[in-house]
Amino acid sequence: MPRCSQHFHPLISPPSAPHRVHRNPSPLSFLRNHPDLYLARRPLGSSVNTAWPLHGQSFLQRNFRTPRQVQLALPRRTTLTRTPLKTILYTNQLRSRSIYSHHQVRRITTKQSPMAEIVEAAKKAAGKQAVAEHFLPTMNFVGIGSGTTIVYVVDAIKAVMASVPPEKKANMLFVPTGYQSRRVIEAAGLIPLPFDSLPADIMLDVAFDGADEVDEELNCIKGGGACLFQEKLVAERARKFICVADYRKDQERLLTGWPSIPIEVAPIAVNTALRALRALGSKNPVVRDGLMAKAGPMKTDQDFFIIDAPFPQLLTMNDVNREQRRTSLAMSTESTVSLLKKAELQGITGMGGGGGGKWEVNTLSRRIKAITGVLEVGIFSGFNGTEAQEKGLKGGQKPVAVYFGMADGSVKKRTAGDAMHDIRLEDAKVDEEVRRMSLATVPED
Numbered sequence: 059m060p061r062c063s064q065h066f067h068p069l070i071s072p073p074s075a076p077h078r079v080h081r082n083p084s085p086l087s088f089l090r091n092h093p094d095l096y097l098a099r100r101p102l103g104s105s106v107n108t109a110w111p112l113h114g115q116s117f118l119q120r121n122f123r124t125p126r127q128v129q130l131a132l133p134r135r136t137t138l139t140r141t142p143l144k145t146i147l148y149t150n151q152l153r154s155r156s157i158y159s160h161h162q163v164r165r166i167t168t169k170q171s172p173m174a175e176i177v178e179a180a181k182k183a184a185g186k187q188a189v190a191e192h193f194l195p196t197m198n199f200v201g202i203g204s205g206t207t208i209v210y211v212v213d214a215i216k217a218v219m220a221s222v223p224p225e226k227k228a229n230m231l232f233v234p235t236g237y238q239s240r241r242v243i244e245a246a247g248l249i250p251l252p253f254d255s256l257p258a259d260i261m262l263d264v265a266f267d268g269a270d271e272v273d274e275e276l277n278c279i280k281g282g283g284a285c286l287f288q289e290k291l292v293a294e295r296a297r298k299f300i301c302v303a304d305y306r307k308d309q310e311r312l313l314t315g316w317p318s319i320p321i322e323v324a325p326i327a328v329n330t331a332l333r334a335l336r337a338l339g340s341k342n343p344v345v346r347d348g349l350m351a352k353a354g355p356m357k358t359d360q361d362f363f364i365i366d367a368p369f370p371q372l373l374t375m376n377d378v379n380r381e382q383r384r385t386s387l388a389m390s391t392e393s394t395v396s397l398l399k400k401a402e403l404q405g406i407t408g409m410g411g412g413g414g415g416k417w418e419v420n421t422l423s424r425r426i427k428a429i430t431g432v433l434e435v436g437i438f439s440g441f442n443g444t445e446a447q448e449k450g451l452k453g454g455q456k457p458v459a460v461y462f463g464m465a466d467g468s469v470k471k472r473t474a475g476d477a478m479h480d481i482r483l484e485d486a487k488v489d490e491e492v493r494r495m496s497l498a499t500v501p502e503d
């Protein structure tokens with residue numbers, strides 16, 4: 059068997075320890091012997107752990123090859139990277155429904171790159187604080203999302219539940235957002251309740267979930283792990299959705315760090331949907347690919363496909379509101395001709411409705427959802443649970459609070475109230491600007 063001590067591909071560095079190569083090792087023993095596996099991941103910032111299969115099983119079954127061979131075995135547009143072992147197993151579990159239990163995953167420890175360690179520590183700290191502030195052992199129904207961060211949330215819940223007597227434990231049911239989520243619940247010794255077994259009039263006390271990106275209004279992009287449909291069902295059924303993420307997900311606007319919007323589509327409608335998305339301004343939407351072992355697109359828990367549709371950075375509702383206020387002021391002070399010219403120059407005509415490629419989060423979400431064949435869109439926007447209930451509705455899609463684990467070990471918490479406060483500050487600035495503008499005389503062009 060070739061050893062990979064020489065001739066490394068420029069994209070990857072050599073393994074830290076010499077590794078023994080077995081002819082047919084079990085995947086588990088293979089992993090134990092190779093704590094520094096090389097894995098493939100999608101470029102453009104997709105998160106390796108949830109966004110894309112790591113070719114886990116096929117990679118393992120093939121045994122370890124030289125990095126060059128591995129590189130050649132990968133589809134085009136993939137790069138090689140190092141990933142924590144826990145993540146590999148998690149991904150195997152998610153993608154290939156492999157035999158590994160959450161328990162086994164947690165038992166195996168591995169060396170992580172310093173960056174991966176920081177990110178994992180950030181997720182863990184955020185999960186712990188979110189659970190400490192929003193989970194009570196007296197609750198009856200708790201939603202559990204999907205992804206790698208949620209594993210830390212479940213760990214923290216498990217720790218709280220350790221002191222709860224078994225008869226009380228039996229009263230608490232955990233509603234998963236898909237297959238991986240159910241496995242994580244079961245592995246922690248908690249009791250899963252399928253979403254469709256939840257009586258229609260019952261609300262979840264709380265739902266915890268991760269996100270791929272969160273903007274300053276707490277709109278989220280989700281679906282990196284392809285579970286967006288059930289995640290939305292659960293979020294909308296919860297009195298409050300608590301989002302847990304690491305610092306990389308904290309952005310002012312959506313589609314800043316995360317490249318595209320995940321959209322779940324009926325396989326038969328995929329070409330129609332791709333065309334419609336291009337018409338909305340998405341440059342090069344793609345159907346998410348599946349495991350190498352099983353050629354073809356990836357399938358969701360509903361047996362649907364995922365389209366990843368890139369769009370330019372999205373505007374928030376308040377971006378649009380502010381611009382409308384500025385425009386209405388300008389209308390009262392300028393002639394229509396000069397106003398239109400100015401608006402055109404600033405690219406604000408059709409603000410948020412796709413004009414000039416600028417979409418507002420809610421508008422784009424609605425437009426994508428209206429495409430025939432689309433089951434769900436990975437944008438979580440509109441009301442949060444509290445706002446929805448105040449309006450006599452049930453749940454909302456947006457989190458009421460987001461816990462970002464930071465690189466320095468701290469946790470940054472953003473609530474809907476904070477977001478509103480920031481918006482009011484911004485609005486006050488616009489009011490001030492408007493006042494100044496109304497005092498000034500704007501000359502005709």
Ligand SMILES: O=C(CO)[C@H](O)[C@H](O)COP(=O)(O)O
Nearest residue numbers: 205206207268281282283285
């Ligand atoms: O939406 C999701 C899955 O569909 C996940 O919550 C999201 O991708 C975040 O995952 P992670 O916690 O692994 O970063």
